[in-house]
Amino acid sequence: MKKTRYKVTVAYDGTHFSGYQVQPNARTVQGELEKALIKIAKGENIRVHGAGRTDAGVHARGQVIHFDLPFYIHPKGLLTGLNTSTPEDVTIVDVEEAEADFHARYLAKGKMYTYRVDNSRFADPFKRLYAYHHRYPMERKRVEKALKHMEGTHDFTSFASTHSDKEDKVRTIYQARVSVDEETNEWLFTFVGNGFLYNMIRILMGTLLEVADGRREADDIPSIIEAKDRESAGLTLSPVGLCMEKVYYEGQEMPGTLKEDHHD
């Protein structure tokens, strides 16, 4: 039988998960996926590798994983089979057969995350699981100025959890944007970058909300970055509004980056 590698896109509601990565005595996304795969692989344990380890409470619409099956099964059949076995807060969005050396994490060239803020005076009960409620008036121009300062290649030490185990804290944010729905008071922040440190977006967001409602100035961002000190940035915002939207691989265009060369 032919060993086959699959690249699979997964969406999940992070509310009832202790994060993506397997840990003892906790309900995790990886754990649920591996449980579903045992059935498909007829009792064999299949190890799953994810592009990113989302924290407890963080959502995903486009987490990418890879794994090997000891046999070939058509991607369409695997898509249906997995969706039959996963719980209702996990949905398999797409299944592709991948090259034998495809790796969901090592080959990712970038990721897109969104962060949703409900800026209504009183929290919308239907958004409470998928958006962070911030009741204070927010000023869009201030936020946009701060986002511009965040774009580019920087040492993001000030915006990384002190528990981050990465030595090199230089990352590039290709695009940091916000769109506002005036009718529903929902603010949707989008971050595209080549990689994000532990808690980085949640700390960027904590800092952005302080800029938004006037507790901090947009032009303070460069000196916060410069300080390379976690204490200089804002609070780590709740995971509730955070969602891993997309993982980019070779050949896929990323917002905010130049198109790859192509010859007509």
Next chain:
Amino acid sequence: MKKTRYKVTVAYDGTHFSGYQVQPNARTVQGELEKALIKIAKGENIRVHGAGRTDAGVHARGQVIHFDLPFYIHPKGLLTGLNTSTPEDVTIVDVEEAEADFHARYLAKGKMYTYRVDNSRFADPFKRLYAYHHRYPMERKRVEKALKHMEGTHDFTSFASTHSDKEDKVRTIYQARVSVDEETNEWLFTFVGNGFLYNMIRILMGTLLEVADGRREADDIPSIIEAKDRESAGLTLSPVGLCMEKVYYEGQEMPGTLKEDHHD
């Protein structure tokens, strides 16, 4: 102190409620509202009257309630006070001082309900609490024809739970519509009527989905109504997609009805 009657609009996520109405040993919306009011009324029990008793799992964006306080408090203060005391799946949307004889249920001249269907092949995990997942292809023209048959004044015995305690089962549906978001595969059904029997919209919806995917014909609706027999209609659909959107009172325009006379 002046006894004051208030008209209050409430939104709630019905997921974790055993319905609107108070019952022993169950978490209910009315129960949570009365608990919040005890604090505001300094220990006095305040009875709350709702426009409609939504079932377990049914949501609301515009439930209307009334109650009397033994004193006057400014509506804005009451709005903030209530929102401070209610749990996060209940939000007070609006507070008005009402006439002493205002009654949320008896004076309601109509209601608008919506029902959401997620027609994706695999359920969207972010919609699972607020939409019913139906994976079979649905045909919009068939649905629209069936909805037309439902509009008007009919004896809706076929579409009422056999547990309905109402003698008179004649109701008027002023408007029954559907809108479809092709991108997200979400179907939003809207029903405006002068009143709805127990489970009526959920049975209408169960029947509509059978029409939508071809198990029944749109032109069967008149004979189902004619039969006055619960057995002739479709299944009672899950409460998950149902939401009480609005309650209409004297002086408010209702979609599908003629404007009230007014003289220039």
